[in-house]
Amino acid sequence: MALTNRSKTATVRELTWSEKLYLPAIFKGMLITFSHLFKRTPTIKYPDVKREMAPVYRGQHVLKRDEAGAERCTACGLCAVACPAEAITMESAERKKGEENLYREEKYASIYEINMLRCIFCGLCEEACPKEAIFLTDRIVPSSFTRGEEVFGKDKLVETTESPIDVTLRQRPEVLEFKKDKRHYHNRTFKDAKPQINKHH
């Protein structure tokens, strides 16, 4: 039974005289290769030309800072729990006095590492994060010569205040709506949160 209409029945038979000459077959083959002279190459010359990414492309992670430039991550570990590839590991530390401009919450990640060789770029860490701290971006993880270099620490993950990484494409309307709700403690900015801390004490 033929599954497609492309199947051909193969037979073993004597070659005809013209087939034994091989020349017609050679010219046929040469015409095929010649036709490729006029075909467009599908190559994208990567470092010069970058391929257009899908708006929801999931590439290298970024650890966001808030509007005041403080790290949003509070080292709760939900991303590490959510990670199916167990690529994320972190160590938490307590914020000291005078570090309020560096870290948004009292607790922060002193070490935050993502093993890019383990990561499957599923985006579950981003989904699990209650602090809007981790996002997957459309950047491609650069290659390296050793495996060790592929374990990205905070130096590679946290965005700099000078060049913040735009993640607006990852922030869906419902996410933005959620972020506006100031009833949630983690949705308040550092400045919003400060008087409240004082009120408790």
Place this chain on the structure above:
Amino acid sequence: MDAMLIYKLILCVIVFVVSLGMAAYMTWGERKLAAILQDRVGPDRAGPLGLLQPIADGVKMFMKEEMLPGKSNRFLFILGPCLFMVTACMTGAVIPWGSGITIDGVLYPMQITDINIGLLYLLGVVSIGVYGIMIGGWASNNKYSLLGALRASSQMISYEVAMGLSLIALVMMTGTLSLGEISRQQDAGLANVVYQPLGFLIFIICAFAETNRAPFDLPECESELVGGYHTEYSSMKLGLFLFAEYINMFISSAVMATLYWGGYNFPFQHELGLDGNTLAILQTVALFAKIVIFIFIFMWVRWTLPRFRYDQLMHLGWRVLLPLSLANIFITGIVMYLMGKLN
């Protein structure tokens, strides 16, 4: 006479430099064409369109470490690539690159030497070329190299027979062995390929085999022989082998254009009403256009056809091409007799 001597010396240098330059840019052309035929981009990093790639390759070849296998015959090992290169360059001497330039009433032919046995010289020098491969492969003291050299020599000897016989039909027709005279005859009449289509077909197949080009590149196949006769070679000695192959390709393209496709002549060249010197330059351009087309065919075939099996190669050489070329001589003789060209 002194002016002529100096002119010939300059022409020698020009032919040598042009051969080397063509060979260098043929490596670029080969890689680029291979890429295009396979829907790739090819070398494009060094300079615009990758045009500086041959220079980068040349520098790389010179900078590589020079290796001499421990138990090789040192003298023969170095002699091999040198011989191959020298014979490749020598063949350019009898090719007429144009009709000739007239300065102060003296005709300076654009051919280094128009010896009356030009064709024999060509065949002779090409046969010496195989010694370069043979000596190189043997002196390497390596089984792969030896097998490659063995294949190369048996292949070249086999195909030289058919090549020589296909040329005999041409010589019968033209009545001369001088390449300059053959070119001039084609100026008066039609290109020889019109009278000798079978001869040309045999010649081009043999030319592919003689230059060790695909589908006859058994001597240097990577998959079975780890590079064949140049397995043990490194640095510029390897470069010489590879380079000489391209020079051979260039020269055999020139020979094919000269013998069968009208040489430096192009259609309606005397109707243009140009003076001799301009015409000579245009003729050189025409010859180079023909050469480039043949080089393109060389590369086009390489990136289309797979390699022959060894018994197929020998079968084609001895049992197909040899009888065909003999038949070609026979037919040429009969036709010439019927047309009353034989005395």
